[in-house]
Amino acid sequence: MIAQGSETIIFMFLGLSVVSSDLLWDTNFVWITLLGITVFRIIGVIIQCTILNRFRTKKFTFVDQFVLSYGGLRGAIAYGLVMSLPASIAARNMFMTTCIAVIYFTVLIQGMTIRPILYFLKVEKAEDKELTLVHKIYDRYFDYTMSGIEDIAGYHGKHSIRDE
Known part of the structure; x- marks a missing residue:
């Protein structure tokens, strides 16, 4: 319940910061960030599953690894960190905007498409x-x-x- 409450508070702050902050949009930075989090998430999942598969009786399949990579939401901790940046950092508003864009992308786009992908992949x-x-x-x-x-x-x- 504490985790759920904390997450709710973070997303309330997220909604407030979208309408009340001076945001600075940089399309290239947002796209590079989305590409980077996707690539590094895939690499992290593959490395961890490779290590874990050595010790597990039921191994992670390619489909399992894809779902872990695609379905992982990124944002709550990143948002907390970006909000704690000092105001003296010149790119703070661009970081905030990019973080919010990443959260919206993962929650809306990936969140809405995960169920059809799971049905298509016939996940148990x-x-x-x-x-x-x-x-x-x-x-x-x-x-x-x-x-x-x-x-x-x-x-x-x-x-x-x-x-x-």
């Missing part, structure tokens, strides 16, 4: 497992919490009427 789906008692209690607790939040906010969503 996880089997539906019977929920443990802890998961059932947690799900119910979460539903009641969301129902309370919706009631306080005056919003009537899917949690406002609790199905038993």
Whole structure:
């Protein structure tokens, strides 16, 4: 829950910085950055999978490595780092703009295309497992919490009427 909350805060700051910051767009720098993160992500995944495959009984296949390379979102840590740059750095606004462009690219473009790619590659789906008692209690607790939040906010969503 802490990780989810932290991620939510980071993306709230991201949205605010898009509309409130002086951004400096450099098309070449954005394209070079997108190419660089793609190439180095692929290299990193291939190297790590090669090492891990020596010790695993079920090896990472080419499809697994492709999905790991393509599906990895990049941005939350990079955004935090770019926001911590001192204002004295002349290219700070260009770095912020490029970081935001990378986040939007990975979340929107790669995020929207991952499901069709997984279907095309016929990636195995996880089997539906019977929920443990802890998961059932947690799900119910979460539903009641969301129902309370919706009631306080005056919003009537899917949690406002609790199905038993």
